[in-house]
Amino acid sequence: MPRINNNMSNVQQHLFRSPRSLLILLGLLLTASRRISISGTSIPTETDASDSNHGTSNERRHHHPANYTTSIHPSLDTLITLDTFSVHMFGHVANNSNATGGTLQPISNSQNSYYGSDVHGDFEETSTDWNTPSWPQDGNVYFQTSIKRYKNLTKFDNKDFVVVIFIQRYPGGVLDCVPTDKTENDEAIPGSFDTDDNDGSNDDSHYYDYAHDGNTVGTDKTASIRSTFPALNFGTMRYFSYHGGFLEQHAAGQFPSSTTDGTTLKDGMEAGPLLLFEHRNNNYTSTTTNETTNHWCGIVSHYNEFMTQSTQHVAGSSTVKHGPMDSICPIPAGYEANTILVLHRRSSIQAAVGTWGTMLLDEYIGATQRRTHDVDYTTRYLGYSTDNGAYYYYKKEDDWPVTSNMEETMIAVHNYSQAANIPYRYWLLDSWWYYKSSGQVKGVTNWTARPDVFPHGLHYLYRQTGMFVQAHNRMWSTDNAYAKDYDFVPSKSTTVSLPTEYRFWKDLLQTAIDWGLVVYEQDWLNVQFEYQSQAFTNSTLMRQWLMEMGRAAQDCHVAVQYCMPLARHILQSVEIPAVTQVRASGDYQAGLWLQQWSVGITSLLYTALDLKPSKDNAWSMTIQPNNGERNTTEPFPEFQALILAMSAGPVAFSDKIGHSNTTLIHRTCRQDGVLLHPAQPLIPIHEWFYERTNPSSRITGHVQESKMKVNGLPSYPIVLSLELSTDFVLFPNHISGFHEQAEMWVVYDPSLSTILQEFHNDSPLLLPKSKSMTLGEYQLHFVAPVVHGWCLLGERHKFVPLSANRFVSVETNSLSMKLLLEGSTGETVEFAYAVMGNDDYKSQWCIQSKVVKIPSSGRIQVTIEKYPQLLNSETI
Structure with missing residues (x-):
């Protein structure tokens, strides 16, 4: 068959290089018996503070005798621990890293601390080189572990955070390798699934295949890990895990390994990022008051080598291990398998996951670039x-x-x-x-x-x-x-x-x-x-x-x-x-x-x-x-x-x-097909995730939040609720990032015809129990800022009334509001706004609509005077 003809020339050919013939596989099983201390305000080092000048990311500043230090941070030592690790060599256990007697020993004078800065911020990295008494005495490092702790992050001002990168390295690689617990590592064993036929018959359904229902289509060879670092013991923390195709399957519960819904905390090929929540004594009730949590929440995932790393949960325990698949062979020189742990305190899971995502994107795409x-x-x-x-x-x-x-x-x-x-x-x-x-x-x-x-x-x-x-x-x-x-x-x-x-x-x-x-x-x-x-x-x-x-x-x-x-x-x-x-x-x-x-x-x-x-x-x-x-x-x-x-x-x-x-x-869109999107998709609120991890939770159903953002105004939260088994009282601190300033905040309905209430700590929003558990009985609320007495409600007859694809910018002062709208030529746009009453109309709202037509330029500027509208309109 001829090659694809697209008249392209001088295209460099990138040939696949077949792997070298199979050579041994060393295996390591890192687990742990040491505390990971995690503090949000500072990262203490093993040296005097006067030596903590920052250098480059690869500059070695401190040298320590051979004694493996597992301290990561000093304040979460009751939450997360780091277990001991052992090495599988030539298919046999080579003992462990216990500093008092293990035969896997840190190489003399090999523990070093580095200070530096990179695209994320300032960090300290502590590394240790390891080998065993039987390892060749030619100075080659067999295995290296590092703990990289960030002292501050350039893009975040939240001091109550922990960001740690765990690194395991194979400086010389592994050329001769055998799997530690497999005998056949080159065969994929397919199961059965249906796709479609060329005759046009329809049986190509994701709904009925592995990716949807979670049944594997082959033998999972990724559950076994060659070398584990870290092996994190999460004590009694709560978790919410993602796994399977589309990541639409979840397991939630409390360590050690209990789940709230009978699902299993997955490992191997199906496993995904793990959300973490510090256990707290006060579970949600319908009378929950507005309180700021001091508790930690966060996420752990792989940080590199995403296609070769795997996760292993130790059944019946609180330990989750990370490292390369046991079957990978050979392991090239310089291979690293990194894991990231992000924790936030006095913040939401959305904020913690946001930090995690920024770390990954800045690391690989770049601090000033994003997707195309x-x-x-x-x-x-x-x-x-x-x-x-x-x-x-x-x-x-x-x-x-x-x-x-x-x-x-x-x-x-x-x-x-x-x-x-x-x-x-x-x-x-x-x-x-x-x-x-x-x-x-x-x-x-x-x-x-x-x-x-x-x-x-x-x-x-x-x-x-x-x-x-x-x-x-x-x-x-x-x-x-x-x-x-x-x-x-x-x-x-x-x-x-x-x-x-x-x-x-x-x-x-x-x-x-x-x-x-x-x-x-x-x-x-x-x-x-x-x-x-x-x-x-x-x-x-x-x-x-x-x-x-x-x-x-x-x-x-x-x-x-x-x-x-x-x-x-x-x-x-x-x-x-x-x-x-x-x-x-x-x-x-x-x-x-x-x-x-x-x-x-x-x-x-x-x-x-x-x-x-x-x-x-x-x-x-x-x-x-x-x-x-x-x-x-x-x-x-x-x-x-x-x-x-x-x-x-x-x-x-x-x-x-x-x-x-x-x-x-x-x-869903403008007349020309341009989509009217929110600034952020619907995402469950923090409390929803936490309650999913609670075995005794009385709440089922969904509470999700989104945001609309128009240049010149604070963000507008959107709240969707449905299938609630009990009343849910929504306070401002339930909404992620709800900290922007405004004269007041109000709640209005999707028809843009009624201001329902003010929204603050003394006036939370009641989301009532659903009458029937159907998708048709949903509730949608918009939360709007009041600025200079104006409350822009948005475009009528749209699911997203305030989209940046319609409202380019808004300017307000005490007497007028100026809006810049865009759309297709001749398109009619009807939008609504509310005005607070003056001295004669205190505590009352005047809701008005205005209809404009988009000119051939595609944009129109509209100026609205406040008090003439108020005096000539019926108050609501």
Whole structure:
């Protein structure tokens, strides 16, 4: 098969280098019996304070005798401890690091302290070199551990924090290696799962596969760890863990290892970041008062080598271990496996996770750079989807108008949307359009349009409609059409293969741009990893695959969406700016009351990593005739549309031709299809996470927060609640970052017609118990600042009334309010505002609406005088 022809020249070829022949694997099992002290105000050192001048990050300042110091920080010594560690050498235990008698010994005069600064701030790092009496006496360091403690962080003024990086190094690598408890480390053993057939049958559902229901599709070879540092014993702290595909599965409870819902704290391939909460005696009740917590909360995760590291929970204990997979072989010289622990006190879990995300992004993308969101068309404009759950998923239109293939169906969708004034600007083309192999895995063989699907090709569709494309792709088959011309690594045990060179990705994406590609969707990430046998043995292969894909996408100005990711894929994306969005839950399925809508739980992590969460698609009308075997309905289309809008990510509907609720769809966007997003997606409040960890909690349901932000005004919190089993009293300190100044804060309803109450410590917001546990019975409240007597309520008939894509800026003084609005030419915008009464109208509000039309320039400035409006209006 000829190589991809995109007329590109002088593209440097990046060849995959096969690993050296298998050489031994040393294993280390670090655990611990020492206290990790963690303090928020200062980081004491083992030297006099007068020696604490800061140097560069690699400048050695202090030298200590050989005695392993495990102190990290002196104030959390009752919360977290560091266990002893042992070494597995040649398959045999080589004893442990206990300073009083272990045979794994620190090398004489090897413990050193460094002071320095880096992109994050000032730090102290203490390192120790280790070997055993049987190790060759040639001076080579067998193993090194370091504890890097930050004394301050450049981007944060919160002094009650702890940020620690645990580092384990193999200075000389490990060339001869065997797994410590495996005999076959080069085989991936597939289970069974269904994908789709080339005949168009629809069985390619994420809802029924491993990534959604948590059943593994193969043997988990990542649960065993070669060398453990750190092994953190969390005592009686509470935890909330993320695991599985999309990170939508969770385990919550209190150490040692009890869970509140019968789930298991996962380890190995499925494991993800772990949220931590210091146990407190006062659980939430409906009479909770406003009190500032002194307790710690935080997060622990891998900090590098995301594709080769793993996590292991010691069953029945409070110990969680981190380190490289036991099966990785060889380990290259200089290999490091790092873990980050972030804790905040007198702050929220959102703030702690935000610090964690900033650390990762600054480390890899850069302190002044972030992801390439400017090229992601799909997070800025309204879209149409054909993903699983969509009406036209593996289904052409057979009713009206009758079509003979998907090409005609998609053109008919476009024509209908134009006639109905639905401003779709792109569509998602799922897996039904390209060639796939037969057999169990059904990997892609040729990523081009099949003639029975698009007889005239995707270029023709693009020319006919002008619609941009988010194009789906899956794992690659070993018999793909590109392997003759580009470097692929076939799995040793399955029929999947992995492209490893930049040139392939550059050619593939550059060709697709010609037919409208703006977002490349890499789906089935978990399957590609688990079915690629070398993923468990090669220290660089899986990272190389994602890095080359991302580098080519960035050079082609194409955004990347990750779908069906494991935690390792999401964390790896911090090195790949082109990855702008990640699916945050499983596939949409109308009529099934799943938690698929609840993307806010994963949005906590995604937002911290500068990733947009994708909820997938939704129907805008309850009834979509002849929609398949289930012939289902969507009972809550308004709620689905609300969640799409509040996700701050892609918004895509998937209705049958002639069965779209145009009014509902328009509530998510401007007339030109520009999405009206909040400044932050919905995320559960801190108290929700803590209560999930409480075995005796009386609360079920959801309380989530978002924010709207317009230049010139403080942030506007948004509060969504539903399925509450008891009343919830919301105080200002329940809202993350609620510290901006205003004359007062008020609560108003989504209709923008009523100021419900003031909002402060003496006037909290009561979120009443839900009458029925359905998605349709949700409550939405907006919290607004009052500035100079003005309270801007926002645009009427929109889910997000104050979006920066509508309100460019606002200026207020005691007499007037000046607004700059933008939109499409001729678009009508109706917005509402409230004015506090003067001496004659104290404690009363005047709510007014104003209608403006956007001129051809796309922007309009509006000035409103306060008292003429007040005197001529009815007070409310």
